Structures are given as structure tokens and as C-alpha cells.
Amino acid sequence: MNVDLDLLRQYNQSLPRYTSYPTAPHFGEAVGRETFRAEVWRANTAAPQAPLSLYLHLPFCRQLCYYCGCHMKVTHDPARIAKYLRYLKREIDLLAPMLSSDRPVTQVHWGGGTPTLLSPEQIRELGGHLRDRFRMAPDAEMSIEADPRGLTEDHIAAAREIGTNRLSLGVQSFDPTVQEAINRVQPERLTRTAVQWARDHGIESVNLDLVYGLPHQTPDTxxxxxxxxxxxxPDRIALYSYAHVPSVLEHQRLIPEEALPAPTERLRLFKQALERLTTTAGYRFIGLDHFAKPDDELALAQDNGTLRRNFQGYSTRAGADVYAFGLSGIHQLSGLYAQNTKNLPTYYDQIDQDELTVYRGYRPTQEDRLRRHVIMRLMCNAEVQKGAVEARFNVDFDAHFSAALDRLRPLEQDGLVALGPDAITVRPPGRLLVRNVAAAFDAYLHDAAPDAQPAYSESV
Incomplete structure (x- = not known):
């Protein structure tokens, strides 16, 4: 895949990643526990056999990585982890009875933090608890994020025993100087050993996370x-852009700004990685920051039009409501977004009162649903068919989205999109800037005053 640096520079701007629409900064406390309960009841009554996707948030890490933007907490105390695990299981016990037992779980994702900070026995315990409370589909996808540092083969064995078939390993960079600058020293041999363990134990898919734009990163490194x-x-690769926002994430002040690549150099690193992975190594560029082998499930889902996005990124499990357990987890139901508290003492207090921990959310309007559909089709399939949208939402596409189409005309002139009479198609150069294309349909982005816009990462 060829990359035009001039176009990347021209269109690189702060934009949402569109794991939801509206995006999380628009969530509010008008949506709370009672609203969430009512929507859970409605969703289960309306579709008692619809598939489920579960997300488990394990927030603890052994140390702070200076680049990190995740919701995490540093601990070396096994008792603190054990306490959180007890409460997480109690939260599962509170919510599981509210869901129809006929709903198969087709996807489970363990995120963090560092899920493999749990001991192997704790992984078995939590995995068994899920299977006791939910009906797992025979072909359920279960993925777990892991840190090669501190990982043992027994962790991998335990994960496989509970049904894990996808493993995601954080790499970021193999260069020792870069690793020291971000406080994540991780010899390459640890990653190689972890990948081999995964293969030996029959884990079907391995993903490696990389980051570009890190301190001291150069074309050579x-x-x-x-x-x-x-x-x-690996079967999949995620290539994330480092977002340096020390005004929001204070720990990023520990990264010397003079060591960061200049904006132009940062884009060159992206170009270098993209061309190596797609042209030389044969990976398919799925979109945004995801790459997969051509025969991977992500690539096949994109080919057949079933690729979706949620707060975990791209997903192959279409039509599943997402229920989240743990600190800061976000539920994604067809009619509601709802987020759990980010405050650990509050999380414990509410569960002690046999209460769910939702503290804010958003109920999409019909207009939101329409725009979400268009945005997600562009993000996942690089195309939206006007006739299908008109039939589903009873609108005249061109009339309803006249302002969005006007915003896209400069992108059309630059060869990023094709605005046809029947479809909007993202051209190959535009797939690198698909957030810019999708943003044309974001009413919240264009209606708000510039000084009222949330902070987003750059589009490249």
C-alpha cells in the first residue's frame, strides 16, 4: 500500500475513533442504574435469544508504562487483586440473572490493565465462573490481553483451559532505548517465548500491539x-499512534518531549510500518490501526460485510449486545450506552449494596442511530449504500446528509472518497484517513463550538 505523506499531513487532525456513536465524551449522568436496568429488561424481552458479548476489565498492572492511556492502577499486592476478583464475580452474579439464559455468549474479551496479573488459578476461577453463569456458544471467541513480562506457561495453559482462543500481547517496540524511555523494559525473547507458548497450547490467533511516535523511535529502530x-x-497486528497529552495524563510528563519524533517523522514511521506490513509481509490493512493475515477472521468478515466496531475495536461478532464487568467498563446495547464507575471504592460500595455500578451513559436518538449506521459502515466496510440506508431509515440520503456530502467534496477532489449516485466509497488512499470520512457525518462534531470539543487523538 502506497502512502502519500502530503495527504496525511493535510488531513491529520484530532478526531474520534468511532468505537461508538455518539462517542463517550457525550455520555451523561442522566443515564444511571435504573435506566440501564430498564433497557436490559427491554432488550431481553425484545430479543431473548440474541447473542451476547462480554467484556471483563482487570485494571491492575505491576508498573506504570509512561505512554499508557488506559484506565489502570499499579499494585504489587496480591490481596488487592484477590479482593477485586471477588467483587467482579459478585457483579457478574448481579447482572447475569437479568439476561435471558437462552442468549448465547459469542465473544468474551479480557482487557485492562493486565489480565494476566491474575494468577493462573485465578484465571481458571474467573473463567469457570463465567461458564457457570452464561451459556457459551460452541464457537465463542475468547480473547485475553497479556503482558509478556511476568507471563508464565501456566498462564497460557489456564487461559486455554477456559476456552481462550485469541491472545493479544503488548510489544510497542523491541528497541531497548525506547523501552527504557516509556518504562517498559521487555526483552524480545519474552515476546517470542509467549508466542511459542500460545502456539504450543493451541491458541488459534495471536495479536501483537505496536506503537509508533514513541520517544527515541527512529526509522532504524x-x-x-x-x-x-x-x-x-502473528495473525493480527495493531499499530497504534502514541498520543502525547500530558495535560490530560500527568504521567506522560515523565517522557521527555525533546525525545519524541517530530510530526513529519512520526508520519514517516507510520508510512514505513504500513508499507512493510502490507507490501512486504502480506498483511491486510483492515482499517484505522488493525492489520490481519488475508485468511484471518477479521479480513473475511470485512469481505462479507459483517465486520463491526465496539469499544474493543473491530469485531467479527455482529449483532451482539456488549455487557461490561469491572471498573470503567462500557455496556453497548442496541438502545443504550452505559458506563460503570471509574472509582474503585465506589465500585466496591455499590456492589456491597447489591447494586450495579453504572454511573453514566447515553440513549441514542433515531437520528443518532441513522448516523451511527452510516459511520460504522464506512469505518468497517469502506462503503455505504445509499439505497440500503434509505430503506432502513426511511430517509432521502442525499437530502438528509447534504451538509455531510458538502464536507466530503474536498476529500473527493483529493482522491480519498468517491461520491457516487448510489454509494459513498472510501478509496484506498482514504482508508488511511477513514476517521476523516466518517467525521463528515458526526453531527456532534460539527454542531459544537470549537472550544467545547472533547480532546481526541490525531487521525493518523
């Missing part, structure tokens, strides 16, 4: 990292 990653032949 990026080339070395890419060479090591390609040699490991």
Missing part, C-alpha cells in the same frame, strides 16, 4: 521492531 514482529508471524 522501527525497522528492527517490524522485522522481529514479521518473523513471529
Amino acid at each position: 522501527m525497522a528492527d521492531t517490524l522485522g522481529g514482529v514479521v518473523d513471529l508471524a
